[in-house]
Amino acid sequence: MQYRTIGTDPRSQREVSVLSLGAMLFGSKTDEATSYAILDRFVEAGGTFIDTSNNYAFWMDGGQGGQSEELLGRWRRSRGVGAEVVIATKLGGRPLTPGTSFLAGREGLSAKVIRESAERSRERLGVDQLDLLYAHIEDREVPVRETVEGFAELVAEGAVGLLGVSNHRIWRVERARALAAAAGLPGYEVLQYHRSYLPHRLDLPTERDPDGNVGVAGGDLTSYLRSEPGLTLVSYGSLLWGAYTRADKPLGPEYDLPSAPVRRAALREVAEQTGATVNQVVLAWLIGGEIPTIPLVGVSSVAQLEECLGAVDLALTAEQRHRLDTAW
Numbered sequence: 001m002q003y004r005t006i007g008t009d010p011r012s013q014r015e016v017s018v019l020s021l022g023a024m025l026f027g028s029k030t031d032e033a034t035s036y037a038i039l040d041r042f043v044e045a046g047g048t049f050i051d052t053s054n055n056y057a058f059w060m061d062g063g064q065g066g067q068s069e070e071l072l073g074r075w076r077r078s079r080g081v082g083a084e085v086v087i088a089t090k091l092g093g094r095p096l097t098p099g100t101s102f103l104a105g106r107e108g109l110s111a112k113v114i115r116e117s118a119e120r121s122r123e124r125l126g127v128d129q130l131d132l133l134y135a136h137i138e139d140r141e142v143p144v145r146e147t148v149e150g151f152a153e154l155v156a157e158g159a160v161g162l163l164g165v166s167n168h169r170i171w172r173v174e175r176a177r178a179l180a181a182a183a184g185l186p187g188y189e190v191l192q193y194h195r196s197y198l199p200h201r202l203d204l205p206t207e208r209d210p211d212g213n214v215g216v217a218g219g220d221l222t223s224y225l226r227s228e229p230g231l232t233l234v235s236y237g238s239l240l241w242g243a244y245t246r247a248d249k250p251l252g253p254e255y256d257l258p259s260a261p262v263r264r265a266a267l268r269e270v271a272e273q274t275g276a277t278v279n280q281v282v283l284a285w286l287i288g289g290e291i292p293t294i295p296l297v298g299v300s301s302v303a304q305l306e307e308c309l310g311a312v313d314l315a316l317t318a319e320q321r322h323r324l325d326t327a328w
């Protein structure tokens with residue numbers, strides 16, 4: 001395994017594995033025994049960064065989520081896992097009514113929700129401190145200052161280590177970070193967005209957002225990261241849900257760009273040269289890229305995890321990286 005540092009303040013920064021395990025479906029779609037086997041193997045291989053949320057996976061059983069955090073709490077206790085494993089969680093996207101989509105109404109990012117939901121997450125995970133807590137989804141109703149101060153209070157009390165943000169317009173991330181910096185408060189240091197090797201169209205409106213999918217990493221995000229090298233990018237959908245290699249996982253129109261076949265051909269070529277799989281080339285491209293990215297992998301079996309782990313030591317040559325970067 002290889003590691004990198006997240007966070008900039010020596011008092012709160014942490015070392016994490018360059019590959020992160022997504023636990024979204026653990027305890028719901030992925031049963032307890034399989035989830036434990038995946039978690040055990042990840043840690044055995046040196047993995048120290050796990051991702052969950054307080055609303056995972058509400059859509060599986062018509063509830064409000066929490067099964068993933070609860071499973072991680074049971075697993076931590078049964079294995080005696082401590083501070084060596086960083087578990088990131090999120091709040092803000094929990095549906096208000098069981099059985100509804102968060103589009104119909106969600107908890108949001110008020111100071112009250114931040115305090116109460118973080119407390120519930122600590123209980124489910126069985127920890128005194130949440131290692132990394134993300135604002136999951138934008139809340140345009142609550143003033144940014146209230147959200148910033150709400151998170152900062154939890155950091156000051158020791159209930160949270162690091163702060164992160166996901167699925168927010170970059171101007172709102174910058175506004176929140178600027179407010180925090182001006183007030184001498186901790187701000188978001190880890191940014192979680194959808195990013196993979198195949199680009200996602202940015203021009204398609206969604207049910208949630210007329211300006212396009214707010215969760216997709218685009219030029220605004222990468223430009224922001226170039227100018228703020230202390231920030232860390234974590235990517236979801238890194239393996240496009242298996243679509244690189246599986247006919248049973250076709251991609252939707254949001255990936256229908258002229259570059260897609262060109263980039264798929266470049267991937268196959270580099271995979272052949274290296275003897276690695278296409279999925280491994282994608283993960284290695286993300287991990288070692290110009291904008292280094294910690295890919296989340298949401299595996300549902302130990303075999304899938306093994307393939308992902310194999311990407312960590314795949315060193316792409318400068319020529320191979322150039323080939324991949326310039327395939328448009």
Ligand SMILES: NC(=O)c1ccc[n+]([C@@H]2O[C@H](COP(=O)([O-])OP(=O)(O)OC[C@H]3O[C@@H](n4cnc5c(N)ncnc54)[C@H](OP(=O)(O)O)[C@@H]3O)[C@@H](O)[C@H]2O)c1
Nearest residue numbers: 022023024051236237238239240241242296297298300304
């Ligand atoms: N911040 C956010 O809004 C957000 C959104 C989504 C996800 N996430 C996080 O990201 C994590 C990753 O999940 P994701 O939804 O982004 O999906 P992903 O990692 O791109 O794909 C997960 C799915 O891909 C398939 N897969 C994984 N490894 C494979 C392999 N080696 N070979 C073939 N197929 C493979 C599996 O499908 P099968 O199970 O069908 O085999 C698996 O369920 C989640 O657990 C969650 O923590 C965050």
